[in-house]
Amino acid sequence: MNWLAAIPLRLAQGPLVLVTVAGVRGSAPREAGASMLVGPDFVEDTIGGGHLEWEAIAEARARLLTAHLTPALRHFPLAASLGQCCGGVVWLAFETLLPEDLTVWQQRAASNADGIPSTRRLSGTARCCEWSGEEQPGRLQLPAAGSEHDWQMLQPVRPPTFCLSVHGAGHVGRALVQILAPLAIRLRWCDARAELLADAPAGVECVGESDPLEAVMGAPAGSSHVVLTHDHALDLALSEAILTRGDFHWFGLIGSQSKRTRFRQELARRGFTPGQIARMQTPIGIEGIRDKAPQAIAIAVAAQILQQRERALAALRDTATCPRHSG
Template identity: 40%
Template sequence: MSFDLAALRATVAARGRVARVAVAAAQGSAPREPGAAMLVWDGGQSGTIGGGALEYDAARLARESLAQGGRDSLRRCPLGPSLGQCCGGAVSLVTEIFDAERLQTIDPSAPYLRRFAGPDAPPLALRRALRRARGEGLAPAPLLSQGWFLEPLLAPTRTVWIWGAGHVGRALVGVLSPLPDLALTWVDTALDRFPADVPSGVTVLSAPAPATLMPRAPRDADHLILTYSHALDLELCHAALCHGFAGAGLIGSATKWARFRTRLAALGHTPDRIGRITCPIGDPSLGKHPQAIALGVGAALLARAARAQQPEEREA
């Protein structure tokens, strides 16, 4: 998990002073991992540190801090009978109060380091993590040491382009937009095809001929093609194959895909290249409801990302 500076800025702009509560450390059985965070303001909150009594109590204390002028804090919370929980572990929570002025002090190009207690200088482990981040570009894991807390700033590592703002496109954006490592771009033929409440952080693009926007996509992007028109879908598949991609998926039936394979071959694409496009998208066993399709697509994206990380973890 990472410090989502963009989401915090947007929430402060909309709500004023905001408390951010983050899991700084976890021991034993705990509902969330270090770096998990929620934003709390008078009358609402977003995100989660695991729900239940822990989250309820943390949100209550955060609102009290906001009402009393705001003080940052670090506290250890045993997850036992005092909270009505039986996890058996413990978490350390940091609560920080942010406004527009304080946001200006955060360097968006470096991990976020701050002191709650302990020595005047950062401990050696944190200094080493900062050196690796600055010298080698290695993002540190969230780390609490001797009252100092270090978090990497969120930088989405995967780009997903969603082509089509119909029911399935809207369901996909709803499912995928909360995932912190995805940068979503949403494309359709006109702005009035998008809902009024597009989630923050989603880039919306429109063009009468959407395929003309394909060159703007990174070559390592994932593409999900699900427009209202089979002709548009075919143009986008052709454009994606010409441009290059990490992954591509097309909504449709086996019959539609058989026709598309024939037409794409006639456009000069080889069978192995055409075979890189997945059709249908999602998990057919879940059904054809837009949210069911979105859940299947989201699970497939997460599974592929997990497989890609396994070699790195073994080397580490």
């Protein structure tokens, strides 16, 4: 949902075009519902790259030059004509957004950030999309033969279900936030030095509490946490607060093996059980990467976080498909 968070910021500067993967048949670079923003001199997010995206950007910018306001649906076979060999078919919806639409998009971006799902309907017969407060399945109604505008797209706009709190705005924390911000994660960036959060990417929730422990208490139940502050004493205090809450999905702490030993001993002294302490993962990052540059550490940790996100989403899917039995 990086595109949704970016719309209010970009739309305040002038018109832009929202390009959405309205439908897919066969193999394609992105799934139905993926979107990107195109302006005269910028692109936010992606519909999969390659020649398909290049053609989409060119058409979007042509719409801006000609002030074309009616939504359009385009059909792209992913074959030799596009220099791509996916073999599938993609339908792209092109939608011009105007600064006069800014208030609506601000409200929708804010609702999504608050965890409220919705669905938008776009058709070839109306300039603007319509919104519903209910989440509906995505669907594309193709135009009837001989009718260019007789089509309709339903796009679910779902808030991310995986929430991660990044505690620390130092070199690694900053690099990690930059990597994760474009992904489908509810990202909370926490540091008492609020000025360090001023340039957070669009869609990132900045938590500049004067008491860093308040950032732990304010996290939704089931969240994940990664602690990488500038202060070992603060790392320990945050670790204690996270373990005390106990209702987290995953908790990682940056550090060496010696730091791990010291923290485990101190947490045991403070009354935590071996089972509780074992839930704190440190060191962090996928194995096999020895580079200690902040960006390299951030990449290794980001990969581990994505693994955790896959596990959390799989658990949600299993819960949703598990049959219920009445007592």
